[in-house]
Amino acid sequence: MNLTINGISHEVAGSELAPLLDVLREELGIMGAKAGCHQGGCGSCTVLVDGEPRRSCLLPAGYADGTQITTVEGLGAPENLMPIQQAFVHYYAAQCGFCTSGMLLAAQAYLDRGGTDDPEAIQHALAGHVCRCTGYSKIIDAVAAAARGDSFDLTTTAVGKHTTMANGGAE
Amino acid sequence: MAVASVASDAATEVLMPGSEDEAIATFGVGAEVVVVGGGTIVVPDMTYRRLRPAKALMLGSAGLSGIGTDGSRVTIGATTPVQALVDLKAPLGPCASNVADLEIRSQGTVGGNLCAGDGTEAPRGDLQGAFLALGATARSAANGDVTEEPLEDFLGKRHERLLLSVSFDEPAAGAFVGLDRPHTHDYTALAVSGARAQDGTLRLAATGAGSWGARLPSAEAAAGDPAVAGEAALNDVTPHDDALASAWYRTKVLPVLVRRVLTALEEST
Numbered sequence: 001m002n003l004t005i006n007g008i009s010h011e012v013a014g015s016e017l018a019p020l021l022d023v024l025r026e027e028l029g030i031m032g033a034k035a036g037c038h039q040g041g042c043g044s045c046t047v048l049v050d051g052e053p054r055r056s057c058l059l060p061a062g063y064a065d066g067t068q069i070t071t072v073e074g075l076g077a078p079e080n081l082m083p084i085q086q087a088f089v090h091y092y093a094a095q096c097g098f099c100t101s102g103m104l105l106a107a108q109a110y111l112d113r114g115g116t117d118d119p120e121a122i123q124h125a126l127a128g129h130v131c132r133c134t135g136y137s138k139i140i141d142a143v144a145a146a147a148r149g150d151s152f153d154l155t156t157t158a159v160g161k162h163t164t165m166a167n168g169g170a171e
Numbered sequence: 172m173a174v175a176s177v178a179s180d181a182a183t184e185v186l187m188p189g190s191e192d193e194a195i196a197t198f199g200v201g202a203e204v205v206v207v208g209g210g211t212i213v214v215p216d217m218t219y220r221r222l223r224p225a226k227a228l229m230l231g232s233a234g235l236s237g238i239g240t241d242g243s244r245v246t247i248g249a250t251t252p253v254q255a256l257v258d259l260k261a262p263l264g265p266c267a268s269n270v271a272d273l274e275i276r277s278q279g280t281v282g283g284n285l286c287a288g289d290g291t292e293a294p295r296g297d298l299q300g301a302f303l304a305l306g307a308t309a310r311s312a313a314n315g316d317v318t319e320e321p322l323e324d325f326l327g328k329r330h331e332r333l334l335l336s337v338s339f340d341e342p343a344a345g346a347f348v349g350l351d352r353p354h355t356h357d358y359t360a361l362a363v364s365g366a367r368a369q370d371g372t373l374r375l376a377a378t379g380a381g382s383w384g385a386r387l388p389s390a391e392a393a394a395g396d397p398a399v400a401g402e403a404a405l406n407d408v409t410p411h412d413d414a415l416a417s418a419w420y421r422t423k424v425l426p427v428l429v430r431r432v433l434t435a436l437e438e439s440t
Binding site: 017038039043053057062124125 | 187207210211214217218229231271272273274275277278
């Protein structure tokens with residue numbers, strides 16, 4: 001099988017039925033996709049396959065043959081974060097971080113298909129992603145801000161200006 | 172290096188047919204073959220070793236995906252992703268939108284959804300009710316023999332035959348009402364689909380009120396009075412307890428959903 005991951009082509013042997021997640025982590029050592037529940041329930045293993053979000057724990061590697069796969073390593077590097085990553089930093093949308101790579105990729109796919117800052121639409125887009133820190137309000141705020149094209153000064157800790165689901169939109 | 176998944180065990184022979192004919196030939200009589208549509212059910216079952224098949228038939232390249240129309244007849248290939256259905260008219264479109272979440276819908280297939288084994292914690296087969304309400308037929312193969320029959324008949328043999336496609340006539344009106352819990356784990360807790368065929372035939376079916384989708388003939392017979400029909404639906408199913416809802420809750424909610432579907436059908440005709 002040939003998997004192009006973050007722009008780099010990999011020849012992979014092994015069963016076409018092996019979950020893509022296992023190929024990424026165990027065979028290729030690409031650790032961005034997290035193995036949470038390993039049965040499609042948590043969203044932390046989400047990657048983009050030809051730009052669309054997929055659960056890598058459910059996707060047989062054979063079905064990814066010949067596709068372009070993006071893991072969180074394929075988003076912006078620390079010195080050059082993409083807007084969705086900047087928004088997550090600005091809004092403290094990552095707490096323990098375990099769900100973050102899946103959240104970021106699903107959110108990026110949402111933005112790529114023209115998603116707006118409508119909280120309900122964002123909730124539906126991220127419906128399969130569980131944050132056990134329960135940081136949902138800030139995650140939704142971050143995605144909404146990125147959808148609006150807000151810019152961020154990450155040298156300051158920003159609180160107060162943004163609205164959250166939790167306070168009903170009050171300042 | 173150790174790989175966590177049993178899917179890498181040499182014990183499972185992976186078969187990847189490149190056409191429908193090849194898929195039918197490879198399926199054979201279906202002995203010891205586990206059919207893989209998108210993989211959303213089979214892969215985790217193998218990861219957790221609930222399933223250790225001798226052979227796995229991966230249908231992704233078999234050319235069984237797509238939605239075709241011929242006049243008012245709609246035919247949906249077995250490996251069409253559930254997500255491809257979401258813009259279709261009720262009951263099918265809204266029923267498909269109600270399945271799990273975007274990632275699962277995009278990978279899970281219509282065939283896998285219709286043919287999945289009974290779930291361990293909840294009934295599977297979210298789409299069964301909508302297709303039953305549409306009076307759909309199933310085209311399937313076993314031992315080289317291809318037949319088309321009512322979906323209701325096929326569901327009882329879904330583990331012995333290879334589903335190729337599902338067809339139905341566009342209804343004059345359709346409606347879908349389900350409990351809305353937009354998260355991965357929501358195999359449909361309870362939903363009701365209704366459709367009025369072009370010839371006036373009314374069909375109602377429930378998903379989540381038994382081990383697989385069921386027609387609601389008592390409710391159909393009483394459809395003139397939605398409230399009476401709702402109560403009558405309880406004669407057609409035996410609600411159960413599972414991880415998603417209690418039998419008590421399903422018994423209370425089913426009549427409401429039936430009433431809403433009938434009201435929506437009345438309003439759209």
